[in-house]
Amino acid sequence: MLQWQDWQTAPAALLDALDSGLHAANLAAAPLDEVQALVCSVHDAAGRLLGGALGRSWGQCAELQQLWVCAEQRRQGLGSALLMRFEALAARRGCTQVYLETFSFQAPGLYLRHGYREVSALRGFPQGIVKYLLQRPLDPA
Known part of the structure; x- marks a missing residue:
């Protein structure tokens, strides 16, 4: 006989x-x-972390899982630089595309400006928030 359990906190x-x-x-x-971590970061002269990009590669695909820039460095090009560096690392590994998920309150505009295209948009989150799946082909290394 099957016994079911539902959890608020498992x-x-x-x-x-x-x-x-x-x-x-x-x-x-x-x-x-065969999945390999793919990470790059940037620090100031004192060694303080200013931002980073975290993901993985598998075959010809690279997934960008996180891209973060500290608050005082935002809107100064550091996010774009991290994204381009992450893509270059992926291309050197033989990846032909990068994909990612991002919420509408994060930075979808950044990715769209860099040539990413919307694959899907998932609606139904509070306050009209949308979760996007974005993808971009990479130029050969």
């Missing part, structure tokens, strides 16, 4: 078991051991 052991189970199933189906 125990850590349950979350770990779900992650482990999915990871094992995914490894059996695809060569996920």
Whole structure:
């Protein structure tokens, strides 16, 4: 007989078991051991982190998972520079495209200015917020 449980806050052991189970199933189906981290960052002369781009590459695809610039450095070109550096690193690895997800309150305009195109838009979040899936082909390295 099946026993169902619903959780407001799931125990850590349950979350770990779900992650482990999915990871094992995914490894059996695809060569996920080939996924490689792809990260770049920028610091000031004192070594303080000003921003960074975090993602991964797998085959010919690169996924930008996070791009962050500290508040006082925003709107000065640092986000664009990080994005272009991330793309260049991906192209050197043989990636032919970059994709990412971003919310409407984040920086979709930045990506669109750099040639990304909207693949999908998911609506239904509070305050009219939209989640976008964006993609851009890369020039060969």
